[in-house]
Amino acid sequence: MHNFNAGPSILPREVFEEASRSVLDFNGTGLSILEIGHRTPLFQAVLDEAIALLREHMGLLPEQEVLFLHGGASTQFMQVPMNLLDETATAAYTDTGVWATKAIKEAKLFGGVDVVCSSKDSGYTYLPKEFTVDPSAAYLHFTTNNTIYGTQWQDLSFFYDKGVPLVADMSSDILSRRVDFTKYGLIYAGAQKNIGAAGVNVVVVNKEMLGKVSRPLPTMMDYRNHIENGSLLNTPPVFSIYVCLLTLRWLKKAGGIAAIEKENERKAGLLYDTIDALPLFKPRAAPEDRSRMNVCFTIEDPAVEAEFLALCKEEGMVGVKGHRLSGGFRASLYNALPYESVVALTELMRSFAQRKG
Numbered sequence: 001m002h003n004f005n006a007g008p009s010i011l012p013r014e015v016f017e018e019a020s021r022s023v024l025d026f027n028g029t030g031l032s033i034l035e036i037g038h039r040t041p042l043f044q045a046v047l048d049e050a051i052a053l054l055r056e057h058m059g060l061l062p063e064q065e066v067l068f069l070h071g072g073a074s075t076q077f078m079q080v081p082m083n084l085l086d087e088t089a090t091a092a093y094t095d096t097g098v099w100a101t102k103a104i105k106e107a108k109l110f111g112g113v114d115v116v117c118s119s120k121d122s123g124y125t126y127l128p129k130e131f132t133v134d135p136s137a138a139y140l141h142f143t144t145n146n147t148i149y150g151t152q153w154q155d156l157s158f159f160y161d162k163g164v165p166l167v168a169d170m171s172s173d174i175l176s177r178r179v180d181f182t183k184y185g186l187i188y189a190g191a192q193k194n195i196g197a198a199g200v201n202v203v204v205v206n207k208e209m210l211g212k213v214s215r216p217l218p219t220m221m222d223y224r225n226h227i228e229n230g231s232l233l234n235t236p237p238v239f240s241i242y243v244c245l246l247t248l249r250w251l252k253k254a255g256g257i258a259a260i261e262k263e264n265e266r267k268a269g270l271l272y273d274t275i276d277a278l279p280l281f282k283p284r285a286a287p288e289d290r291s292r293m294n295v296c297f298t299i300e301d302p303a304v305e306a307e308f309l310a311l312c313k314e315e316g317m318v319g320v321k322g323h324r325l326s327g328g329f330r331a332s333l334y335n336a337l338p339y340e341s342v343v344a345l346t347e348l349m350r351s352f353a354q355r356k357g
């Protein structure tokens with residue numbers, strides 16, 4: 001099978017193997033990873049190593065705390081403004097896709113929201129770059145990679161001189177390319193795209209951002225409580241965190257972010273070159289904003305589109321259908337997807353385009 005799913009998505013084969021062994025016998029303990037207590041030294045070692053590996057991969061500062069939280073990235077749409085945006089303050093948001101829109105909707109529940117730019121009118125096919133941010137904004141929120149529309153900010157340093165703290169939803173491209181993660185006040189990402197299994201999200205928060213809002217915070221929503229309790233405020237998603245650990249170990253063995261970035265460029269390069277070479281297929285995103293993680297394209301004739309989808313299915317290619325909101329095709333090329341899968345897809349595209357004349 002070639003798995004192009006957008007999330008949950010492909011993970012390395014060795015992660016599946018090690019995780020399944022640990023479901024039966026974790027580290028030779030005679031116990032399943034599914035039945036060990038979260039406050040045991042056994043799980044503490046998993047948590048400590050996962051956090052240490054994330055810190056190492058991302059090159060974080062001591063004041064940046066790593067948390068494993070429940071509720072997926074969607075809960076962060078609400079938890080971020082609850083912790084960082086006072087009722088009388090305003091936060092700046094970029095509107096570059098569905099996930100950004102959802103983040104904006106939640107932020108409005110807590111304070112002022114200034115939508116500084118939007119590419120909604122074009123169907124989110126490009127990233128709007130002409131905008132200013134009020135220096136008094138509590139933070140600037142942006143989505144680094146727009147999973148549904150296949151756009152990705154290429155040069156993130158564009159944001160670094162905006163003069164306000166940065167908050168980024170990195171759900172679909174975290175750990176896929178080198179980023180100066182120290183520039184961020186807060187980063188969040190659902191694990192199910194590049195970090196591990198569904199059921200947990202990673203939050204990296206600079207402690208200096210916290211404690212500045214006047215509203216009382218529910219215990220489980222207050223980042224400070226999770227920091228104080230080392231992500232063990234309540235029962236964490238033990239198995240999901242364990243799968244993150246295995247994936248982070250795999251990434252280290254593969255040479256870390258710098259090495260995987262080269263591989264991701266090679267994969268995306270091959271697919272975009274193929275799309276550009278075959279007039280049957282139309283790229284969806286503006287050339288300068290193309291995502292290396294989610295490659296979106298279309299075929300003009302819906303009948304031919306359906307035919308190609310059926311062919312993909314026959315050839316064991318999973319997850320090539322585009323999101324229901326954007327249609328067409330979407331091939332997600334996350335870290336664990338082998339180059340050979342892209343070769344197989346592009347060969348299929350070539351032979352199909354040839355047959356269609």
Ligand SMILES: *Cc1c(COP(=O)(O)O)cnc(C)c1O
Nearest residue numbers: 072073074099147169171172190
């Ligand atoms: C998938 C995704 C989300 C939603 O993640 P959940 O874990 O399902 O809440 C949010 N933002 C982006 C950019 C995503 O790709």
